[in-house]
Amino acid sequence: MKRKFVLPDTSAKELSIQPLERSETIPSTWYTDPRFFEVDKKAILSNTWQGIGHISRLRNAGDQIVGIVAGNPILVVRGQDGIVRAFYNVCRHRGGPLALEDCSTKVLQCKYHGWTYLLDGSLRGTPRFDRTELFDKKDFGLIPVQLQTWEGFLFVNLARKATGLQSTLKDIKERILPISLATKKFYRRISYQVNSNWKVYVDNYLEGYHLPYVHPELCNLLDYQNYVTETFDYYSLQYSPIQEKGNFYGSNNSSAFYFFVWPNFMLNILPGRLQTNLVIPSSHNCCTVLFDYYYDDVESAEGRKVIEEDIQYSDKVQKEDAEICEHVQRGLESAAYHKGRFSVDMENGVYHFQTLLKKAYRSFFQT
Numbered sequence: 346m347k348r349k350f351v352l353p354d355t356s357a358k359e360l361s362i363q364p365l366e367r368s369e370t371i372p373s374t375w376y377t378d379p380r381f382f383e384v385d386k387k388a389i390l391s392n393t394w395q396g397i398g399h400i401s402r403l404r405n406a407g408d409q410i411v412g413i414v415a416g417n418p419i420l421v422v423r424g425q426d427g428i429v430r431a432f433y434n435v436c437r438h439r440g441g442p443l444a445l446e447d448c449s450t451k452v453l454q455c456k457y458h459g460w461t462y463l464l465d466g467s468l469r470g471t472p473r474f475d476r477t478e479l480f481d482k483k484d485f486g487l488i489p490v491q492l493q494t495w496e497g498f499l500f501v502n503l504a505r506k507a508t509g510l511q512s513t514l515k516d517i518k519e520r521i522l523p524i525s526l527a528t529k530k531f532y533r534r535i536s537y538q539v540n541s542n543w544k545v546y547v548d549n550y551l552e553g554y555h556l557p558y559v560h561p562e563l564c565n566l567l568d569y570q571n572y573v574t575e576t577f578d579y580y581s582l583q584y585s586p587i588q589e590k591g592n593f594y595g596s597n598n599s600s601a602f603y604f605f606v607w608p609n610f611m612l613n614i615l616p617g618r619l620q621t622n623l624v625i626p627s628s629h630n631c632c633t634v635l636f637d638y639y640y641d642d643v644e645s646a647e648g649r650k651v652i653e654e655d656i657q658y659s660d661k662v663q664k665e666d667a668e669i670c671e672h673v674q675r676g677l678e679s680a681a682y683h684k685g686r687f688s689v690d691m692e693n694g695v696y697h698f699q700t701l702l703k704k705a706y707r708s709f710f711q712t
């Protein structure tokens with residue numbers, strides 16, 4: 346049955362995929378019309394693997410992390426049996442929250458009227474509920490969500506049937522050898538609000554075309570001439586040798602890997618350092634970007650110094666990106682803009698993302 350959506354720029358022609366050389370960029374309405382925010386939640390965020398945190402933050406039974414996926418509050422918790430599970434962070438009584446922030450508790454207690462759940466999601470305590478009839482606690486456990494782990498990263502998927510995460514991310518591990526993600530230690534999370542559509546932020550991440558104009562300093566650090574973008578089924582890789590000698594990312598001849606994992610997760614890998622970015626859409630013109638920092642060495646004084654420099658530097662680059670994204674959002678919202686074109690040399694990563702987006706929209710609008 347066809348969905349009865351009457352949204353602009355969603356004809357078969359608009360959703361068709363042309364070769365990069367001839368392709369237009371996606372229409373501005375997809376970034377600016379609030380109704381596409383709802384489409385993105387249903388067509389993309391609700392049925393893809395969504396990063397939610399790192400296993401190192403769930404060491405002991407009762408450790409919990411919270412997140413928002415496609416607008417849904419999610420809770421991930423390690424059980425008494427050691428198993429890590431994900432649930433909607435939504436009480437089965439009247440929808441209250443079990444956890445308001447990352448924390449550690451022996452049972453999950455609703456913040457509204459105090460119902461308690463065991464760490465495996467089963468309902469245990471229901472104060473002042475003796476006279477309620479035809480009520481069986483067994484029917485009111487927390488609603489589980491699919492959870493998978495890759496290299497220590499936790500991902501959830503709200504779809505009932507989801508393809509394996511491992512197959513989505515296959516080959517990344519081999520590609521970055523001898524670097525191993527699993528040995529990195531979590532250091533800090535920094536959250537940024539960006540006043541643009543989440544897709545503006547992702548587009549911007551996916552090309553080095555803007556480097557000389559938006560980040561001239563980063564341009565000196567990376568070997569801009571040898572910056573390459575490779576695309577795979579559900580991820581892409583921007584790769585660049587690091588050219589500046591004596592910078593805090595280590596010696597010459599090292600490389601920077603920027604992986605984008607469809608639809609909103611990034612792994613930025615430099616010598617001794619890993620930074621992940623998770624882009625969480627919060628409305629049609631606003632998103633939150635979570636930067637999680639991981640390092641090989643988080644203990645020594647020397648290590649700490651490198652970390653502080655790294656975080657300061659990333660913060661500068663992020664602010665430059667956020668600022669240009671906010672300007673672009675205004676440009677997309679203006680009467681002047683509808684669609685653009687791609688640089689074949691520099692924007693195949695953006696084209697790859699927009700092609701996956703069109704495919705997701707196609708199955709949403711045309712089935």
Ligand code: FES
Nearest residue numbers: 436438439441455
């Ligand atoms: S909503 Fe949770 S106890 Fe009432």
Ligand SMILES: [Fe+2]
Nearest residue numbers: 549559560666
């Ligand atoms: Fe940038």
